[in-house]
Amino acid sequence: RKNIEKMAAEGVLFGMGNPLLDISAVVPPEFLKKYDVKLNNAILAEEKHMPIYEEMVKEFKVDYIAGGATQNAIRVAQWMIGTPQATSFVGAIGNDKFGETLEKAAEEDKVNVQYLRVDDTPTGTCAV
Numbered sequence: 839r840k841n842i843e844k845m846a847a848e849g850v851l852f853g854m855g856n857p858l859l860d861i862s863a864v865v866p867p868e869f870l871k872k873y874d875v876k877l878n879n880a881i882l883a884e885e886k887h888m889p890i891y892e893e894m895v896k897e898f899k900v901d902y903i904a905g906g907a908t909q910n911a912i913r914v915a916q917w918m919i920g921t922p923q924a925t926s927f928v929g930a931i932g933n934d935k936f937g938e939t940l941e942k943a944a945e946e947d948k949v950n951v952q953y954l955r956v957d958d959t960p961t962g963t964c965a966v
Contacts, residue, residue, distance in 0.1 A: 848923045849950065851915050855908025857929040857953065858962040859940040861891055863898040875965075883965075891936075891963050904944035904951075905964055913947050923950040930954040932961035 870877060873890050883890070894900055904913060909927050916925040927944065931937035933955040940961055944951040 847921065849926055850919070850921075851912065851925045852928075853908040853912040853925070854928045856906050856962060857904065857909050857927070857931055857940060857944075857951075858906040858964045859936050859943070860903040860905035860964045860966050861894055862901040862903060862966045863894050865894070865898055869893075869897075887965075890965050894965060902939050902943045903966075904940055904947060904949070906962070909944065909949075912949055913944070916947055916949050922948040926950040926952065928952050928954075930956055930959075932959055933957045934961055936961040936963055 867877075873887055875881065875887070875890075881887075904910075906929070909929065912925045912927045919925065927949055928951075931940055931953045937953065937955060941951055941953060
């Protein structure tokens with residue numbers, strides 16, 4: 839690891855992709871049933887699932903994780919390299935509270951994020 843840290847500098851690795859805010863919580867089985875979601879299953883959210891994000895935040899202790907395939911890979915690389923802001927990520931987020939939360943989560947992971955904020959599309963979210 840020390841050799842990696844010696845070689846790393848700010849901006850050594852760049853990624854571009856679709857960022858998601860992963861909202862993670864331990865929830866009771868009744869909550870999953872309410873939204874017709876099975877344990878350990880991945881689905882594409884439909885209209886009936888949209889209230890799940892706000893309800894999770896309101897009712898449970900949640901963890902916010904900067905997600906999306908490319909951003910996940912960048913975060914792992916950042917963790918491995920160790921030098922703050924050795925990695926950079928570019929993507930688009932909504933101009934909303936979930937976008938602000940996503941940016942904060944990525945910055946806490948020491949990733950240099952440069953998000954394009956858009957007004958007409960919400961930040962992508964994932965309930966985990």
